Amino acid sequence: MSVPARAVHKRRATITDLPLYYCGHLQKKLSKEKSFKKYYAELRGATLFLYKDDTQATYIEKLDLGQLKSMVLDSPYQRKTPTIFTLTLHQEEVQLNMDNSDTGEEWRGYILTVVKKEIPNKLQLLPGQMLLLQDVLDQEIRRCPFMPPPPPLPPRPSSTYTFPSTVTSPPPSTSTISPPLKHQPDQSGPEMPACFFSVTRQEAEQMLEANPKYGSIILRPSTLTNTYALTLRQQITSGHVLKNFRVTSTNAGFVIELDTAVTVSSLDDVLKYFLEKTEYRLLPYMACQAYDTHIDMSPAPKCISITSPTLKTVPKAQVAPMLHSQAEEKLLPTTTNPEDSEYVDPDKHYHNLKLVQEDGELREVLKLRGNLYTDEEKATTSENQTTEKSPSGMVQWITESRA
Template sequence: MSVHPRVVHMRRESITALPLYYSGHLHKKQTKDKTFKKFFTELRGSTLFFYKNDQEDTYIEKLDLNQVKSMEKSSTHLTLSLDTDEVKLKHEIPSQLKLLPGQMLKLQEFLNQERRKNCPQPRPPLPPRPPFLQLGEGSSSTDQELPECFYGVNRQEAVQMLQANPENGDIIIRPSTVGNDYALTLRQMTPSGPAIKNFKVTSTDSGLVIKLDTAVTVPSLHAVLEYFMEKTEHRLKPYVVSTYDTHLEPSSFDPKDTSVSSSSTKNVPKAQVAPLQRAKTEEEVQPPPLDQDRVYMIPDDATPENPTVKPATLNDELRHAVKQRRQAIYDAAEGEEQSRYERHISDRQTPSSSVQWINKTQ
């Protein structure tokens, strides 16, 4: 029994979860195949799904067109080159077949839709670069980088850094408070002591201008640093924070002097814990003896405080109860025997008296 094409279409759509663009018979041949094999093919999204026939709802092979590296078209077939294989596709079209204008528009619409879906999103444009950082014909890639002594600090912070750590360097390049300009702060030794000086560096279309008595134009911040180092005969160096220590102080600790360690040792107080006091007993408690007669024994701790009272055992109570019960039975039996005896005596005496009375009457 054949399944309705609409049911087959709905099952394929639920399995693949992709929109259908085209369906029809297609011949496929891989590298391992000797001849072309005929399949019923559907183009869903950017993937070709191959079925045995148009009644099957589960595909047996699929080909992702996004993995195609190159494509070669010939008069008889289409060759798709993948990373690990090569696939040839062939479609038999009658020579007299022509698509209607509506069909051509529909194919073009599907093609544009798939291109828009797979098109990468454009990246936002990068901000414009400053003119003095643009590469010229004779500039190198290192000119784009900031100097190692560049810090995003203000004037007061730069002065504090130079005064607090003079061993790190003498020159700091920092951003200025005016637009895209820069400033240079240096610490220089004078006969009267260390002096702090600040210089302004402005940005122009032709480069960076150092504001001196005679303005000096340089192409980059590296050139600004090099200019000041040359003018000070390299007595000043860039301010660079080192990640390693450079000064080693002699140790004042002598390992041979043990008196220091012994005297400086702290005496840690020890915890004082009282020993556990066990209660003294007059006599050691002995285990109860093994009773051969299976007589109930009263525990020692259950002994009454009054020594005149003797503890009663279960055996004595049972014996006393049995004795009383036996005595009651004996008494009852003896009384019954006595009454029976008396009745017997009375029965024997009654006929003789009657005989005597008869004799007297005669």
């Protein structure tokens, strides 16, 4: 007895919460396979789920169309003839074969609209089909806004590590494990969360086991291409468990691979999703940095003296007592020469010249008298010895000589 279609659709809806946009029969094969296999396909979101037939409730295969690079028509477009498309994904090429060209054109329109977030040009569809396609585009944009391509993945750590031939050291113990250096992402892309470490699964688990006080969630690169991984340490009643989850990077965002796939726009939203689901009982792994508690005094340079300079004392001025005589001399006015003065009394000057002239005349008279005395010395010697001229007579003689 076959299961009703309504019950099948309900069961399929419980597997994923992605909306159903289009469905139908098609054939699929990989590029390395020789023949096509028939499937019943459902386009939910940007994922193509393949079932064995329309009565099967669980899909047997799925294609992530978010990794679609191109969709090329291989066979010429002719009505009532099979249509073959080649889908180029990141890792493989897939060929889809539709029964006729009309069905193939509908599949092409829905797939490109969901992936590119726009309706392709030159679609050969009816107006009613174009309206349905526009409704799908509006719903997909509301569900997952268009995001730029994700940043490039960080370099993956090597699976084995070889020590140098000249140095041998034992493996680190779990009690002394220190977190490795964080990966520095490209400056042009968005920054990685603070709990991202470029480590393997074993190293991440050892870090969480050795230092539970630092946190319980580590984001790391995965061994698969275009994927990340999230390692967490969760406490339960019987102890604790370590779990690892896969996060796939697509053009539409980052897909958390759960029973019900969840798509978010960034790695920070991936971390936020796990924090909300665990009611913030788990915290991102953040290695604590050690702080110094002692200040060391560095020696002072030789050219700088560490002792405080002594203040220089200025001696007091000692003034000798001024003598009374010196004070009096300073108080007396200084005499100036007549030549240096600005004004000369003419009368006084004439009187002085007259005295000098009279003195010169007197000297001439005395000289003349001396000559006369020598001539009359012999005659008047006896007379001079006995008598002595009085001063009045001398004066009278001078007067007579002047006259």
